[in-house]
Amino acid sequence: MLKDLLYVIPKEKHSQEDLKEILTNHPEIKFVSLVGIDLSGNDTDERIPMKIFMDDISGFLKGAIQTDGSSVVLPGIATLNNAKVDMIADTDVNWFVDYNFELMYEDTNRPVGTLRIPCFLIHEGNAVDSRHILKAATTLVKDSLFDSYKKYPELLSAYNATFDDVDDVVATAATELEFWVKTPDDKAEVQELFTSQFLQEQYWTRTKGAVRSALEETLLLMEAYGLEPEMGHKEVGGVKAHLTETGDLTHVMEQLEIDWKYADAVQAADNELFVRSLVKETFRRYGLDVTFLAKPINGVAGSGEHTHLSIALKLKNGKRFNLYASTNSSFLSIYGYGSLMGILKNYEVINPIVSATNDSLRRLKPGFEAPVCIVTSLGHSVEVPSRNRTILLGVIRDLANPLSTRFELRAPNPFTNTYLALAALFTTSMDGINYAIENKKTEDALLAELSKSAGEDAAYLEKDRAYRSEEDVFEDFTDEERSKLFGKAPATVYENTSAFGKYPEKVAVLKAGDVFTEKILNSFRIGVERRWLTEINSRIVSDYANEIRGFKKLHSAERALDLDVANWEKINALRLYLLKDTYSTKSLFTRISDATEAENYDEVSNLQIELDAKMKELRDLYISYRKNLIDIE
Template identity: 85%
Template structure:
């Protein structure tokens, strides 16, 4: 840990004069990197020598640096024959200095640093990147509410203010980062992990050895970067590590979570992106692998990234109010209810943005608190805040701190594009808020509408749906009831993106304020579908093939009982059905590949569901076969 390093260059220090002073006095900072975020959430990363930056600081922070757009995910926008993309530095957010703690500068005895400068990607004069989309969404929130206060100044009476007193409206956000950490190459048995999970042997227990050291160093570094960590702890997944004769831990397999404080929405997304890198690099220095996959191990708890959002009103006298907090002893304010209703009503077209990968949908299966139903919880009474963990979008309240009122979306995972997800959440929030304001709805009116029964017709929410439940949505409803009341969760990426065709009115809501344009949505969808097909073809089937080939006959004929022979026959028949072709029949894997090559997305989706189910069946059959053998 180096306390005399510069970890952050705050937005107030982005003038040419300040930058030159800072960078020339810290010669250990050798590089600059412009960070653009494509529509898949990938960040660019390069090393521009500091000498080049210092020779033309104004050109970097006021001009445009060109890059090859074909190397980022902007399909249908930056094509091979029209790939030039300009990178425009964002001077309104903090810039982090990323240090290579394994490369020490000989002159200063300090690690080599790189200034990461977030930027916007501009193609043919239009911004086409994820950061710009989120910035446009927060601007839309501010402009819409300013217009509302101008038209309905009485809305400000609850805050003791008039329109001229308003300084700003700020969309704020925070994320919780969950991840799995393990020693390289070590694998734990799924049954062992599942048993430990059910017994809750790891949840919030003590971290030890290198895991503790890496976690603690990560939290200390986050403090250095001004990220205000609140806690780091074990999550529900994991098993006890083994102790070697030398006193070191091996066979580490643990799930951890790190939380940190709120920021304005764009800064919060930038912070999360940097924390992911910080976590991965810090744990790697301790010889540990980190994965941010949503569902790295089937049958065991996945990793979420619960995303929190709220909207704040700032007055010119410095006072700040949480617009979601009730001003009349209710669960929420009209803004809170309206925001909640806007998100829930339009979630079918938000979901393709939040859950855009095969991995994300593996986590979102019914059971073990997986948020698959479009439903919220407020609490049984105003005095008892809800902590229902089975719902999609929860209202989080602290009775002693109205500023803490917020919504927690439980569906995102560490690879969700947080920029786009937050943008979609805030845009749809405004749809509900605008309904509430323009129709002069009270908090009581909106609570009644949100709490409607299915079949009850209301002005905003859909008739044949329910949107609120204070019960466990998995324990207290049947599968049929859940689907009827709260909607059927998509099973594949293709089913998910079909919502963009099916719900055209809700897509129009996403396009409000020109935040998500038709071009952006089309590009995003092309990228999602390409990754979906490529992953099935080149990774999922390949991994399944390796797994199937590892399921070998273990019994000796002379020692086998009839049940062993029968069990193995079931296993082998299913292995051949999945993988083996003949002159007269095609395997399921070959049928999937044929559908991919034919561009038949609907068939690929149907066969993917079948393929995953057959693999789960095969695993169960093989375990049954293996567990009946005395000698292996």
């Protein structure tokens, strides 16, 4: 059955005539869904009967469908008194058919399908969605390099080409998706998970049972959709499942990763969005829950989504060159060095886009290979590519295949808005590339600037910072040294978004070519901060309160030692400090609520840092207290 289904309508087949013919021949595709991506990365999902679409295909492609601004995250743009948002189809990317394998269409005995059509969200004549922003960034890359090749035709001599030979410049990208999978309602002890992780008992081991079946079906479906999966495997997190009497596995708790090939940047982001849905639905059919949270379990490995990017030059004779790859004997080309420098120099205003949630920052802690330092690694020599996993932005090189040269940003997580993250990366890349081109910098000169020491003057990079390290940035530097050399990582969402106000010159780089407008950045920031405040007050505080109430006295007075009593007194004092108000004092929870009500967000941020520290202290104390007890009431 799988081989008979229509999975993709390629971008070459989006004319009204082609669509009518294709969809008439596939009556099992019963619905259409226009997919717009708001500034939080949420995708719209609706079911429009196919008959309505077939009666007015042209109208649909030009914007016959509208949505209410309250249904998407566009604060400050789509307001209650001006909420109409038009949805216009993007015909320049592939369209996927999403199948409901639990509902069969009787006439064909095939599952009912929904044609998902990516679209732009238009408000008052302006595109305001994440897909448009990424598309604008890729246009900036192309237009900027075309202008450079006109102005400096000697740049093309390395590729034995002239300006007339150039066909296209393409921004390309790929992502790696990590996620946790488990049987519903089953829980594993954090200590058990941590021990298994530390011993690397699960990493790349054999998958079994329903997990294996779900993973393999996912990879087969990805092949059917033309997504070219490269690998699916276990990641470092997880514990061994239990075998029931019937031979089924229960108490599943595993971390997996799926990788697939690169594409042009907008298509790559669309592919990732669809794969997330494909993974979730496929594993659910096998009775397994999937979570894409960055840090679903405190103290255990989080899930990343390493994001890869590069820029390709296409000539009219069919030849393709990776612009990041050196044509000499250097680590990178001038485009590669410039791009790397542009991202690193401006990362303070990229970071709020990459790490926009409480969950994302819980994963980004020093150690655990968490990329919190704004630094790169090239390798100790050109002949030996680097694989330093402690840095933020890695350079991936294959000496036998220059086309594979790319950068790997290690900070994103599965809920990072990939459209906006890639847009920010390519826009800041072009700032560095333009610096390299306009100042006629050589590869050696750029390598020297990128490798400079903190305190050394540079024409583009900041004087007081270092940007390259071949060392383990967690083991070989103290906290103070890391902060001085590579900058201090934000501890809260609000600290992160505050960079938009703190670094206006770097925000100006994001606004180049109107990729990110002032209105878009303001709307994004409002949405992020609203979600931050809501989550703290409505979810985090509530979850912590339930956890605190679960920390109960376990010893009996007649059997307890002085140490047990002292431990419990410390625990109870912390419980009261966090949760309990009195006539004369307010608990930490209440102070957070008061600061939120007063719109004192600096105070909320500081109190959140204190809250997380106190909760860690409380958990550690309770573990020590419990371990010391023989008899528990």
